[in-house]
Each structure stands twice: as C-alpha cells, then as structure tokens.
Amino acid sequence: MSVTSILFALAFYLATAVLVFGLLHRIVDYARTPAPLKIPTTPAPTTRSGVVVRMAEEVLLFRSLFRANKWIWLFGFAFHVALAVVLARHLRYFTEPVWLPVQLIQPFGIYAGLVMVGALAMLWLRRFAVSRVRYISAPSDHLWLLLLILIGASGLAMKFVAHTDIVAVKAFFLGLLVFDWQPLPTDPLLLLHLTLVLALMIGFPFSKLLHAPGVFFSPSRNQADDPRERRHLAPWAAELENR
C-alpha cells in the first residue's frame, strides 16, 4: 500500500465528513430559523401540494431562470442535467453489481461530460463577456467554474487521452466503503481528478454551492399563499403577544 493510497483514503473520509456534516449543519440551521411573515412571490399556489409543484418546476426545470434569461437558463440547465447524468454514471465505481439504471446510462455519460464542460465554459465566458456579470463576479465565482471545468476535463481526458486502471479505482472506492483499503492507481490525471473532487466536496458547505439546499428553504418559493385563511406566527413573534 503506497503512501498516496493512504493519503487519498484518509482525504476521502475527511472530505465526506466535511460535506455531509457541513451540509447537515446548514440545513438544520435553515430549518430551525423561523420565517415570521408570509412572503411567497405571488401569484403563488394556495396549497401545500401546489407548492410541491412550484418547487419541482424550479428545481427540475429552472422555471424562474427561464423567464429571466434564456442564455443563462440554457447553459445553467445543460450543466446541471449533465452533471446529474455524470454523477449517476460514476455510481458504477461504488456499486457491485452495478445497478441496472446505472448500466443503462453509461453510454450517455460521456456525452453528458462533454455537455457539462461546454456549458461551464459558456457560463465562464459570460463572466468575462457580459459587463454586468463581470461586475458582480468575485474571484471565487471564477474559481468554482474553473474547478468544475478541470474536474470535467480531467475526467474526460482519462476516457479520451490516457486511460487509468478503472478496475483498481473501483476496488479502491469499494474498499473505502467497507474500510478495507485497496491501492489506488497513481496516474497523474486520476490523482488530479480526485484532488479537485476533494476540494469541491470540502468547499461545498462553505460556499455559494449552498444554493442547492437553499432553494428548498426559500420562503418566496416554498410558502403557500394562504395568509387570510391560516394564521402564521413564528415563535419569537408569538412571544410579543404575551407581553
């Protein structure tokens, strides 16, 4: 067992812990923070089931973004769908036997990888080309895009340029799952790919990537429009009534 394998094994345990507990901490914090007033952006659904539909349209179709700007929608939507397919394709490294749906999407995964990198490149180009977007971009906004592009590109390079021993890679990750450590191949592209993924996992809970859980907690989208029918009162606001 090489030092590299041990370091990566430890790093993946650490990054997973940071990602899971970091996100859980944020989600619990969002859930515990009261929303004292009814502020859905109207017109809004009047029932909880209507809210589920509205939220599904936002999360699955990016409806508001579509109304706002067709280019951002196109690139943003393409990136997220492609990312989902790519992530699903990667499940083959964590499952044995590989689940049927994961087997079925394997051929699409490569195209999704190309779409993902292309869409990210266009989103990045906007940060330079559109003066309004350039104005609002901080260094970290550029770096996240660069990081994702490098992850995608290094992954694709292992398909098209220099293969790695994916059987050994799979053995390494299956081993991590059951605490039975296996050696990791040391191809530079693979180590680069995995290092960048580790950075993504660790940075996620401390960054704007929190938009992923955040959207579900957005009061302007997740509240039902029923303030006249149901009295809405946050605990801290209720205390004012007892004074």
Next chain:
Amino acid sequence: MAKLDFDLPKLGPNLEIPVLQPDAMLGDGPFVAKPDHQDKLGFPGELVDDWQQVAIDKMGELLGKYRSFKVYLDSCVKCGACTDKCHYFLGTGDPKNMPVARQDLLRSVYRRYFTFAGKHFPKLVGARDLTEDVLDEWYNYFHQCSQCRRCSVFCPYGIDTAEISMAARDIMDAVGKGQKYCNEIIGKVHKIGNNLGLPEPALIDTLEGLEEDIKDDTGIDVKLPVDVQGAEVMLVTPSADFFAEPHIDGLIGYAKVFHQAGISWTISSYASEAANFGMFIGNYENMRKVSQRIRTAALELGVKRIVFGECGHAWRVAYSFLNTLAGPFDFLDNRYPVPQHICELTNDLIGRGALNLDPSANDDKVVTFHDSCNVARASRMGDLPGGQFEIPRAVIRASVNRFVDMADETIRDRTFCCGGGGGLLTDDLLELRAKGAMPRVQALQQVVDDHGVTHMAAICAICKSQFSKVLPMYGLPMDMIVSVHQLVGDAIQLGTKD
C-alpha cells in the same frame, strides 16, 4: 414646470439595457432622521459610539429571526439573471442598482463576520469590513430600492432584494442612522393615526366637504361616515385619499359603491391610515404596532368586516401580514375574507348585479392599468392565484368601454414599479424617482402612441402620487393617472337602485 437639474433617460421604442455607469447615483442618500424622529420609534437618536458592534449584533439577531435573510445571503450564485430587472438600474445605469450588486453591499459584510470563507479569505469571496464608508454606501443604495420584488420573480432561488434592503434599514435604524421620510411618518401614525398627521376634526371637516361636493355633482346624499358604532364595514384607506387628486376621486368612488349597494360603513379616526411604513424600514415591532391600531379600531367600533382602500404596500401588509401581526380576527363576519380589498368588494357587487354601471360615462377615456408592485407580487385578491391581476381589470372593464393593457413583459407579475415605492416617495430622492419611473413610462408611452391611451388607472396611493409628479417630466399630462374607483365612481348611476 421647473427645469430639472439632472438628465432624464430617453424613452426609446424598446427598453434597452443601459451601459454600466459606475457611481452614477453615488451620493449621501435621502435626509437622515433627526433624533426626535428616531426616539418616537424606539431607535437611538444619532449614530451610536460602538455602531459597528451594534450593527453586527443586529445582523446576527436578524439572521436568527428571518430565514429569508439567512438563506438569501447564502444562496446567490451570481448568475446574473436579476441584473437587468431593476427599474432603478434600467433608469440610472448605476451597477450598484443591479439587485445582486445591491445585495452584495450587505452580503460582503455578512461574509466577513459570519462565514468561514469570509473570515479567513475575504479577498477571495469579496468580503469586507464594516467601515463608515460601507455604512454610507448602505444608506445611499438601500434607499434606492423600492422593495418591489421584481428581481425575486426572476431569481432561480427566489432571492428577494426587498428582504435584504428591509434588513439593512432595520440595522441602520438600530445604529441611529434612520431615514427622515419614513421615520417621521411612522411617528405621526403612532401619535395622530395617519401619515398626513390629519387630526380627527380636520378629517371630519374634509369628509363633510366631500359629501357636499357629491351632492352638488349628483344631487344625491352620499355619506362618508366617521366613527359610526356598529357599522357593517370599517374602511381603512391611505390618508392620501382624504387629501389630494387623484386619490380623493377614488374615495368618492368607494363611497358611491357603498351607497348604491346599501352597505353601512365607516372610517375610523383612530385607524385613519392604511399605509404601514413599518414594512419599509423592515421593523417588525413598528409594523406590528401600526397594524394593531386596525384591530383596536375594529373592536371599538364593533364592525363586522374590514375593507382596505387602494394602497399597494398597505394591501401587502393587510393581505399577507395583518392576520399574523394583529389577528386572529374571529370577531368579524367570517363569510367575507379578512381583510377584503375594495376591488374584491366592488367586483363581487358587480357580479351580483348590485351596482348599476354605465361605462359610456367614461367614453372620453382610453384606459390602461398599472399593476402596483406590492399588489402584484406580494398579495392576492379573490380565491385564485392571479386574482390580483384579474379583479381590478374586471372592475375597470365594467366601468369603461375602452381598455388596453401595456406590453406583457411590463404588467402582472413582471410589472415595473412606479419608481416611488418602498419609502422613497420624498422630494430629496426626486432624481432617483424620475429615472426609476422610466421603464413604466416607456411602456405607457407605447400604448399612448399605439392605442391612444389617455388614462392609466392604479390602486396605490404611492403610485398615484409618484406618477402625478413624474409623468409631466416625460411630457405626459399629470392628470393621466387615476384611481380605479374614480372610474367606478364616474360610471355608477346613482339614484337608479335606491
């Protein structure tokens, strides 16, 4: 009209996204509240010594109290979807009037004091210390947001800049840097009962004068009652309705509707104001205190229903918040929504055939309708989502023969603010108001040119005041802006149902 000391944006055939003009609206902001204004609202009179710590503590308090504030500060990915949606950006070109950039004025400080990345890598994530310059920047640019929520319609996460600007104003009030216009007015409401500071005798006098005017015009005795015990309906309306054109014609319209429908009603001299500027300053306690007056008045007068007159943000507070702030209203007649909008009431009466309207009385007009932001994006009328768009239009269509809508992308939930909402309807912000009105006026000019529109109806006191002021700057007549209930009042055939 006096010459303007600033250049108005040009009205083109299409609404163009302006070239960025950094610092175009740099300035000191509106007049700062005096100690006397601050004291009455429970805020420190002037900037406190340890204001930075107080501000950060207040921000921490709000982060714990408002999920919207916390989630919206974390979630923005700087995608740029909102950057061309704010009327103040479109009218001024100042990049800090792009919604995301406005949020970032505060988000940068949030990151510095409340996030790991901002504490340790401030440059990387655009975090910065809260300095006096930053506070001044906040004061200037958070008083260039009319809290109209147009950005929140388009944000993929529903981030509402109004929530951020309300929090910013609440923080600034907490350190002693409040806005004179809003805080002076809230003080008047607490003390006298309405924004104008109109005391009860003056109110009664005004309403008696109006009764005489209606009698002279129509020969009919239409009453505008004050403090009538046991009336069916208590009308809560913006005090502008007691005071000036075109508001007052709307009030006459409500009175004629109540008269013909035979509904007993009253105005309360105690709660003689629908507006609630507590919302504009983002202060829950003040907003609640202003709201409680309405509950108290309804209980004391023993009315069965509460109806709100034409006022945009007042309807938001009434529809969305009143039940929270001053409820429950189980002492009222539960066959009617609590509270009810005057347009809902009139529309129901029209539907039941209780009003006799002759739209040809308005044949001298071609009318369009301005969706007021708070009604459009923060409330509802009727039972169905979107009723806030359909019901006022139905009322107008029943009262006029010629109605034309403005361009689709400028109405309903995509409506443009008048430019004077959110506590900005003050002459020390006139340049901002005039420029911010541009997108709406552009759409209006288009239907004037294409369809011969002569009048724009609205259901908001701020919109009406704002348009009366800024339309002439763009070469349109001041009296083009009318109340929806002025159209109703002119169409109603008094004496035919009595």
